[in-house]
Amino acid sequence: MRTDRYTGGLDGAVIAVAGAAGPAGRAVLQRLARAGGHVIAADADAERLAQAVDAARYDAGGADITGEVVDLLDLDGAREWAGRIEKDHGRVDGLVHLVGGWRGSASFAETDLADWDVLHDLLVRTVQRTTLAFHDGLLRSPGGRYVLISAAGASAPTAGNAAYAAAKAAAEAWTLAMGDSFRKLGGEALSAAATVLVIKALVHDEMRAQRPNAKFAGFTDVRDLAEAIADVWNASPQQVNGTRQWLTPRP
Template structure:
């Protein structure tokens, strides 16, 4: 079955891996990135009106949306708690929370109407285990998780689900090439993340809705829910 799936924040290595995996299995993928590079649609996800217009455009062209994979991310931190910059919080709020809010609010009605929809974010273990220097990042990730769990509650009883995939960190071939002697312990390969995203449609919506699934290598049962 071919699905219509939006991948937001698709311009980097993680987005490329997810788009490739979904496209290879026959899905129609709409890749969106603020820069518009690499064949992505250029959309500013901080612009709520632009996101709403995107949702309507996809509905008009394809008739439905069966998935939203939200990959917009970023990191800022400091050495100590006292050195935390609230300018970092402002940036992370926009990247990790505001874009998520705009996208989820615009696409929730389409996911609710889908016969087999999934909404996916990628979070970090730091959300539950914050360090002093990562206060702003951990707080933003935690807020993004809470927002996604609220969406999961809204989708309960429908044929769609909202899911949180958790990693410690991600790694791709470019990183390995740049540091061939580094082990990248506890890093999740972007291809494994892409496989996990695709696999969410292999399970029933109520089996994955509201789950936090840990993709860190060696994680117990691969699941935090």
């Protein structure tokens, strides 16, 4: 069990990152570890997760990053994961939810309801399970944070993105309800926060190399996203709990 003293912020924080296998995951793992965090990455894809963890660990100079395959559609499994982190490290100070996915259609009338089934699993049910699994542990932490990455489309749905926008909106509402729970249970001694970071879309170096003439207007670089996530721990819980932080212009 880890016994180092922790009073908040990133240095020494024990942070889980769900959906960590992609470019955003790698950037977030590296940023949190460089700031002194003990980072536990999770994804359903074992091979991609191992690659992301190895790359982030190398980029961060051999920092404390580990990986674990977790099925976040299994509530018992998610609770076991949260409990194991708290048992192994003495506490859990954060969950960053990066699980993503997109399905769309050419028009509203052409929407395939099978897309909703996929997105409901990826974007809503994983949020439900991680919030329920980590809620109590984050309350016990002196600096607990739950961070959801959402999309501007949740606030301004377009005809071809009905399923995606609805799923993102549901995930936001669920996360803000968690923030209300933190507020009610924490009272004046509030130490935990649930926050939504809103982007249009993400961009990374590989995308720029593939499309050198693209402008990616309004997109958020994965490194800037990682910085914004780190800032959630640098802010007081009163500043960030139950809020949407916009990283792109509001639609």
